[in-house]
Amino acid sequence: MATISDVAALARVSVATVSRALNGKESVDPQLVARVRKAAAELGYHPNGLARSLRKRRTAVLALIISDVENPFFTAIARGVEDVALTAGYSVVLCNSDEKLDKESRYLDVAVEERVAGVVISPTGESTSVEVLRRRGTPVVAVDRPLDDVDQVLVNTRLAAQEATAHLVAAGYRRIACVTGPPGIRTADDRLAGYRDALAAAGMAADPGLVRRAEYRAEGAERATAELLRTAGVVDGLLVANSAQAVGSLEALRTAGRRLGTDVGVVAFDDAPWATLIDPPLTVVAQPAYELGAVAARLLLDRIEGDAHQVTVRTLDARLIERGSSRRN
Amino acid sequence: MATISDVAALARVSVATVSRALNGKESVDPQLVARVRKAAAELGYHPNGLARSLRKRRTAVLALIISDVENPFFTAIARGVEDVALTAGYSVVLCNSDEKLDKESRYLDVAVEERVAGVVISPTGESTSVEVLRRRGTPVVAVDRPLDDVDQVLVNTRLAAQEATAHLVAAGYRRIACVTGPPGIRTADDRLAGYRDALAAAGMAADPGLVRRAEYRAEGAERATAELLRTAGVVDGLLVANSAQAVGSLEALRTAGRRLGTDVGVVAFDDAPWATLIDPPLTVVAQPAYELGAVAARLLLDRIEGDAHQVTVRTLDARLIERGSSRRN
């Protein structure tokens, strides 16, 4: 484990010169630079980032805390963040909070302790607190879900849900149900709200029995949907709040022998790769996940580089992609 | 940004005492511990992990370098790694090499510079070099794909491919094609080898025209499969090397009007959540991704904690799940 002074000794210069040479600083004799480079290579020298960051009082690492690594929506966000961070010279470390508050707060502590330059987070819930970051002045950007007093990049998911539901109404479905995520998760609440907006606008009664909440996972949605079909009377339409849930809901519909589109019109959030593989293909609300991440990273870098602006909230639009699952036949 | 000496001052003790108290060390007057705790809380003190690691010459952070964050197989591995690391008191940072050698080697450099305790990596290719880690003595475990001279956790993917192909043969398919990943990626090569093993065992000629290579993504596989169907003559069976590719291959089959199972028997690697959603459901080779990650992490922790064992290679088995896509009717 060679250090800077080993390099200095081998190159017969001072550590200061090594530091300057290796960091491409100002005026160093090119001949010395060469000697230093050679010595460094010979020793397999890699600067100690810990020491460097300690001294400079800043790191070039961003933390991205997402609520579910196994959800393609969040991994797409991750790629967006990564791409802009990397080109700006920052590394990204990804942390998976798994929708669990304790894991999330542990990672927030780690972020503080490792003194990351900034944090992009999709908060697990309403009680998510980034106080620990705020106290230290670590810049934060919330993505996908809101968070008080910090920059945010969101999707206009309520409008999207409203449009999706209106689309089902226009297609002739009348008893439209909604399977959404747990209460307290803003995207889940918003999608439900949009659904209700659309029903109200269409002058249709909002039957509470047609609404189910489940974890953002296939299993929960499958149970919820099965139960819905058993107990809610006639159901001929369904809005599902994410693609993991869609897997479960579609299983349940099939088990119940209900044909997609013909018997039950379905729209789901997230344009999963398999959406066009099923028969009929699934109508979806496509969210701009990659952009979400890219915009969030950009905002964060602005903050880090001291561009002290006001708290900004950026809202991106989702897009309805009509396919066979929301057509009567 | 409160430091340990701020806490010391406020609690009117020495920094040494603060350090001992906060780290639950040996014998410290309980009364002082309380005073220190109170002072720390009051100041919102969080120890500086950089300084700590610099001093202790070790970090409690593992790096996991995977070749594609958007591939569920790798995110499942990530969860395995994470679960065991977290319970052992380590944090995991996830790095996405995106199957690109330059991103991979950048992350390897970062891992060294940040002095992570160890690295789990799914190497992008044959030329992946962890020399930089070896020189520093950073423990490494390769996962899913082999790597010279380091601990490895692999799947017996050649055998699995052979079984899958034999299953197609047994089901009566005769002109079986194979869509696999790029050359140089070991899993891709192994799956092809297993496919050939099975054909040979069945005394069937291996027609090179029935083999296609494509990126481990839907688009490439779709093109490859479409071309295969156009140019390879009769094709009534298909082995696909991962679930992303399966999406593309199935699209291509549908576009070509070939019915799953009836016209073309299909088996794909990876038990994707949507596999049972299509009609008929997809026969798959399920890989123990989570275990892969968990075992790799365990091996890595052993190394880190100085359990100097010989290079070990663990091979886990995959499991064929027969569904409708490999049945004639």
Next chain:
DNA sequence: TTGTAGGCGTTATCAT
């Protein structure tokens, strides 16, 4: 242009 030396915030050693 190059070198010397102080300090970033901890932990650990050595006294007391």
Next chain:
DNA sequence: ATGATAACGCCTACAA
């Protein structure tokens, strides 16, 4: 049981 103090490896005034 507690306190002073020397590293850990690097960067950067300041000096030469």
